[in-house]
Amino acid sequence: MLNSLRSIVQEVNAARDLKSALDIIVTRVKSTMGTQVCSVYLRDESEHFLLMATDGLNLDAVGQVRLSPDEGLVGYVAVREEPINLEKATDHPKYQYFAETGEERFSSFLGVPIIHHRQVLGVLVVQQGERRRFDEGEEAFLVTMSAQLAGVIAHAEATGALERMGAAATEARFKGVAGAPGVAIGKAVVMTPAADxxxxxxxxxxxxxxxxxxxxxxxxxxxxxxxxxxxxxxxxxxxxxxxxxxxxxxxxxxxxxxxxxxxxxxxxxxxxxxxxxxxxxxxxxxxxxxxxxxxxxxxxxxxxxxxxxxxxxxxxxxxRVIPDDAILVGEELTASMLGEVPKERLAGLVSVQGSSNSHVAILARAMGIPTVMGAVDLPFTQVDGRELIVDGYRGSIYTDPGATLRKHYEEICAEERELIKGLEALKKLPCETLDHHRVPLWVNTGLMADVVRSLERGAEGVGLYRTEIPFLLRDRFPSEEEQRIIYREQLEAFAPHTVTMRTLDVGGDKSLPYFPIDEDNPFLGWRGIRVTLDHPEIFLAQVRAMLKASEGLNNLRIMLPMISSVTELDAAKTLVYRAYHELLEEGHRIEIPPIGVMVEVPSAVYQARELAARADFLSVGSNDLTQYLLAVDRNNARVADLYHAFHPAVLRALQSVVNDGHSQGTSVGICGEMAGDPGAAILLMAMGFDVLSMNATNLPKVKSVIRGITLEQAENLLDEVMLLPDAESVTRTLEKALQDAGVTGLLRPGGAD
Structure with a gap:
């Protein structure tokens, strides 16, 4: 049956629309299993199950027979979310007869749920006239077929919802990964590579x-x-x-x-x-x-x-005419596609592929453009010219929004505009609590476009400069001198404030086109410091460029990514000191900069004390640390709901790193997305983090929240949430506490869920 399964899936994938796909399914499954009936029931907007296709029942019943979840065997399959295999269906207490179908002729019944992203989309049923129980092989085939077709049906449903021809536009929601914060309302402009x-x-x-x-x-x-x-x-x-x-x-x-x-x-x-x-x-x-x-x-x-x-x-x-409120949509957006649209007309971005760490997402955050990445179920070719809402906070896209939804998001946009106006006055004020506890706010950068925005927002330093960006923008490794010029620009722009430069961090979801890393499990593979220690020539050239760029400024810190052991730290420090002494011999007047470790894997959490004893500072990369602790790929939209930085395990790990780092007299900062979440920033401050580093866009919001609360209030809140069992409880408690403190307008706006 494996060949039949492959053939059916291939045919269904080639179907023009949902109706064609369902007709193929019932005809081919009936033929393959040798049954007298195969039918598909799909859940509609009212949560009922509608007969959508059949081969064997009366065709007049298609689109007419509708069952609630507590009706009949079909509803029973959907509620139980498991197969029901009956020799004589009429003997089952849940059996319900529908005269329109003509199913009284059939005794045997096998129904399996069609499940996609934990949601029951429908039920796939086969029936037979004679009394018999379908065997294990037949049941397993139908279960496998259902699992294989669930995604296809979900995609076909989504495409059907957006079909222009002969139907009114209907509101639909698609899920992705938050790429850049903010909300955009505008017209979709589909961008594709030439001749695709x-x-x-x-x-x-x-x-x-x-x-x-x-x-x-x-x-x-x-x-x-x-x-x-x-x-x-x-x-x-x-x-x-x-x-x-x-x-x-x-x-x-x-x-x-x-x-x-x-x-x-x-x-x-x-x-x-x-x-x-x-x-x-x-x-x-x-x-x-x-x-x-x-x-x-x-x-x-x-x-x-x-x-x-x-x-x-x-x-x-x-x-082609680009509208004033263009939302670029594509299978895989690139920086060059962004360049085709005037910046003043670019309202938002949606990419079917890619992640929050993709170059286009990083660029979008630098430009302040709301972005959703990884919208894998969005039938992007069908949305050109349609009105979209892009929720860059939750990673949601809404097509053809109704008046209520549109009004909801227009209010969020208005609140954001008012909020930004109010936050501008904070630029020159210190980031300190009501009881005068000072919290330095630094920024994460990667492009020169980040610099102006960061300085405008009152950044006090750079907690993470992504040195891989200049590598990603070239078709070869940049030379030592090319790197020196780029790094010098960053160091001069922020001088005398500190600039923390992370050594080359490729691998995982960041692969250089001229240095591809092809692995089955890239996040657990050759990435970060592992790559550069294996290629000391790349590491040494980069460190030399950093050190030469810092000459006369002395505001450089070097940070090592993906450190998982003290051995790696010692090896990297040896190379840094080698580069330093080489440059001294060449006549450069430089100072050895502080060398720090990114804590982003569980082993680094448990060895934070030993790492802190050898390093000048620690900086938690909360994005990667969260995904490794929870075993959730943060760039995968299918498991995005499981990725939550407020998970108790994450909070306990963060507190542990701060305590162990401070026990050695070592400064501990955090440079992941969590630091830029106004609510999370309160908890991080209470934990004792010495520096919070974030995207420049979020800096004023975080500063305003911190200035509206006391350290004692934050510490009491932390004590409370550290006893809670799950992320949802932490979120609710945090939101209530901030509401009580009168800073609700600064929280990340929610969607319309």
Whole structure:
């Protein structure tokens, strides 16, 4: 059955819409299992289960039979969230007869839930006339089929909800990973790489005749290209190979691909989308063929598709108008795509792929653009031109928002604008509590764009300068001198304030295009200090550049990422001192800077005392530490709900690091996203962290919260939350305490959940 399962999943993936997908499922599952009935019931907006497709029951019942969760065997399967396998369904107390279906002829029943992200989407059912219990193999097949199809059905449902043709737009929500804080309301502008057949946004056309003429003009340009290429290669190809160009030309005729596209255009679909749709259908058809020669023709179809698409897109791009409130949406947004839109028109970003540590997310935070990354279930090609709400706090995207939801987020935006105005007055005031406890607020930087924003917000230093950014922006390793110039700019901009430069931190989800690290489990693999200790030539060049850049300023600190043992720290310090002595011998007048450790893995937590005895400072990277403690990939939208910095285990680990660091007389800071959360900052201050380092955008909010509370209040609050059993309890307690203190407006705005 494994081959059948693969084949069914492939067919369903190729379906144009949800109805087609469901029809394929019931027909193919019925045939594969040799049953008399296969049906799919899906949960609707009213939480009822609607018969959406069947092969074996009365077709008139489709879309008519609706069951509540406490009705019938289908509802029973959904409530129990496990298979129900019955030899005689009518004997079960939950059996309920629906005359419309004609199911009285069938005795045996096997139903399995369709579950996606812990939510029951529906129920997949097979039925048989004779009394028999489906065997273990059949039950296992149907369970496996349900699990395989859950994501496909969820995606098809989402796409259907956004379908423009013949249906009114409906509000829908999609989940991702928070990339940059803030809320944006605007129009979606789908961005795709050139000639990417799978990334063409769905668009309609108003003038069908003009669209057909436009399509034919582009086809002719492609024909001319193919003919010219064939002539150029006449002397190098044999007759059989030359025939390939004739085949390409034949496929473009109205009797072939061109004709199919024209038919779709006549239905009101734009030429670019119609072309991509037709090409992808033919590519899938060829790819699924058993004959190897025909299967390889899929590559020919794909190549032809890209050639024509490039002409179609080139013409469309010249006429594209960017709205004033543009929200860029793409499968994988890049910095160059951001550059195509004037900054004053860029309201928000949404990327289907990528993480909160992706370059585009870092850039968005520096620019203050609300961003959601990793929105894997968003059918991004369907949203071009639609109104979107981007909630960069919770990682949510809403399409076609209704009046109530829109009003809710407009109020949040208004509050934010008023809040920013009020916070501007805090720039020159010290960050201290009502009882005069001083808390230095530093910033995390990576681009020169961060510098101006940070200084405008009153930053007192840099707790994390991401040196990998200049590496990511090049197609080769930057030279020692190139690095020195970049580092000097940062050090001079913040002088005399301290700048903490983290040595190259690649690996995990940060891979250099010219130094790829391909691993099955990159977060537990070759990353951070592990890479640079294995390549001392890279490490030494970077440290030398840092030391030379600090000459005459002496405001540098060097921080080592991903340290998991004292051995790694000792090895790295040896290399730093080697670089220092080399530069002294070369005549440079420099001082050895403080050398610190990033605490971001559990082993560093438990060896914090030993690390603190050898280091000049410790700095907790709360993002990675949280994901390693909770075994949750923080960039994975599917488990985002399990990632919570207020988890009791995280809070206890943070307190332990502070205590152990201070026991050795070593300063302890924190430079993860947690430090920029106004509520979390209260707890971190109470724990005794010496420095909080955050994105410049959050600095005024954190300062305002700290200035509105006493240290004693913060310490009492910390004592209370450290006894709580879960993150939800901590969050509720923290919110109530801040409300009582009158600082609720500074908390991170919530979504409309």
């Amino acid at each position: 057949l799978r990334g063409v946004p769905f668009q309609t056309c108003e003038d069908i005749d003009e669209e057909i003429s436009f399509f034919h003009r582009c086809l002719q340009l492609a024909r001319d290209d193919i003919k010219a290429l064939g002539l150029q290669l006449t002397d190098r190809l044999n007759q059989q190979e030359q025939a390939l160009f004739d085949a390409y030309l034949a496929m473009l005729d109205d009797a072939s691909l061109g004709g199919e596209v024209v038919e779709r255009i006549k239905e009101g679909v734009a030429a670019t989308y119609a072309w991509s749709e037709v090409i992808l259908t033919h590519e899938r058809n060829f790819a699924s063929m058993t004959d190897s020669y025909l299967r390889e023709r899929a590559a020919d179809v794909r190549d032809l598709g890209r050639r024509v698409l490039s002409y179609l897109q080139e013409q469309v791009q010249q006429c």
